[in-house]
Amino acid sequence: MSLPLLPGRTCGGCVECCRVIPLDLPELAKPTGQLCAYCVNDAGCSVHEVRPQTCRIWFCLWRAVELSDDWRPDRSGVIVRPDGVEDGVITLYVVRPSDFLGSMDFFATVAGWIAEGVEVALSIPGPVGTYPARAVVTGWLRPAVEDADPADFLARTLRALDRLGEHDFQPDGFETRYAVV
Template identity: 85%
Template sequence: MTSLPLLPGRTCGGCVECCRVIPLDLPELAKPTGELCAYCVDGAGCSVHAIRPQTCRIWFCLWRVVELSDDWRPDHSGVIVRPDGVEDGIITLYVLRRSDFLASPEFFMTVAGWIAEGIQVALSIPGPVGTYPARAVVTDWLRPAIEDGDPAAFLARVMRSLDTLAEHDFQPDGVARRYAVTTQDGPAA
């Protein structure tokens, strides 16, 4: 995947959710899905930022790419808007935790706008550490509540989807921890 153009002036700040949820299986860095990278300082960012692997350099959530309010920042919203699938017209909302944001008018209006534009919407949730997430395209399931302009029915459908996803048989990702990012002086601390 190539990096999408980032919004000028928008930075991750203290958000490190991608450093937790994204699985990595590289020669110099491997971490299971859902485990905070050992090089990450929670709430501060990457301790090896200048020499981080290329995969880490090019992966950004869509909050860094599209005009979404600060409320959408993953550590605030509990939702990572994943970039995978965008080229195919699918936006995946990776729900890290159920938050008040899911019941907000902004969440409803944004998702409704995407669906009105013909974009498919998927919901995804993490499984236990070391397992792949569950994911399902929910566009047609959400559409009736959106067409009725009914945020309460929309939220009920989102929550029911998350409940169904939580029943998923989560599969192990098979990634064994390996931390070997190196500097000129040897392995990074």
């Protein structure tokens, strides 16, 4: 799925997708959670002009939806994934827990989505080379949303992330291969 991007919003130094997205292409393969060898930390892709099509069209929703700059994945620790949006599900891939999860911005935005009937899923990475864990948590978060209780919302979010951490992470089976020309 390709959404129109917000004008003037660029990845900048954020390279989170270059780490978390698994790739198994003829010209580029890397396990989930491994930083792409073509990626320069805090700068971006060193083969940007000839990068694979998959890399050209995949963008987190921070690039396409009106979210504050605090939501940029390298700042927030959260990648808002585009997959599932067409089915009414927003997946919050928590790369690393941060203070952002306890912010009013996070609470108000996610509570707004839930109030509008959008399903919300949380996801976390496993060890390098394994698929992430993911669960729809709308029903679990709803009581805190209905009570307008950010503290309970944060506690429920953190409990859900802890439970996801108990997941039996499955290997992705991708062998590293770099051949972009």
